[in-house]
Amino acid sequence: MNTFQDHFFDYHFRGDLNLLYCGNRERSIDHRYVHTQNAYLLTYVVEGSATLSVSGKKIPLKAGDLFVSYPSSGASYITKTGVPWSIRWVTLTGTQPESLLPLMGFAPDKPCLPAADPARAEQILAELFAIALKDDLKNKLYALSLLYELLSAVSPSSAPVAGNKTVSNAVAFISEHYGDKELSVESLAATAFLNTNYFSKLFTAHTGISPGRFISKTRMEKAKKLLTFTQLSVAGVAIAVGFSDPLYFSRSFRRYTGLSPSQFRAASK
Secondary structure, three states: OOEEEEEEOOOOOOOOOEEEEEEEEEEEOOOEEEOOOOOEEEEEEEEOEEEEEEOOEEEEEEOOEEEEEOOOOOOEEEEOOOOOEEEEEEEEEOOHHHHHHHHHOOEOOEOEEEOOOHHHHHHHHHHHHHHOOOOOHHHHHHHHHHHHHHHHHHOHHHOHHHHHHHHHHHHHHHHHHOOOOOOOHHHHHHHOOOOHHHHHHHHHHHHOOOHHHHHHHHHHHHHHHHHHHOOOOHHHHHHHOOOOOHHHHHHHHHHHHOOOHHHHHHHHO
């Protein structure tokens, strides 16, 4: 079997990151490729091996690797003779890849890294390929969100050991910014360059509690301390822990403790 499929992404936003096309190649034999396009090509190796040639260097490629072909670089590869070659890829345009790729560890003279979370990277690439041809705004926006999730999945910061670090960073951020009324699961996911659903699953898997409940729990515990050790009014405590509506804060506090803020303060004296 020797199959090749390429899906052009025909909906472009005025943004710093856009998908030009995505595709896959299944079990090609003796395949060669030269990159001449003015775009960033991210390729994930599903199976097989090859030799990448770039800037006079020869770099071995194997299953689980992700490599970047920089715009108009002339980078090329040739697969190992007789060995099936299966890959998935996305082609990116915009200004953001130029700044994001170095943070992930890529450089023109270091274009190849092992994917930190290979299974997730392959899953996202397959999902991108499946929705690229769907001609509705919802799926086009979802495809762009998947791009950020893909970059996170292949980044060294998403490795299984460091995956805990992603969550611990979120926990630390919540502990420091619980008073920010704009704090939300969506904002935390965006900071981590993750899809909100995937971020929530990752956070829950490592903490045993959803990020939304963790934010609420942190705010309620901070409120208990403020009610016990300060003279702030209930409205002042509400604002201090991220609530703009004191009545909503009071209802939330009662659900959490079984007591109103005033009752809790009186009981703690």
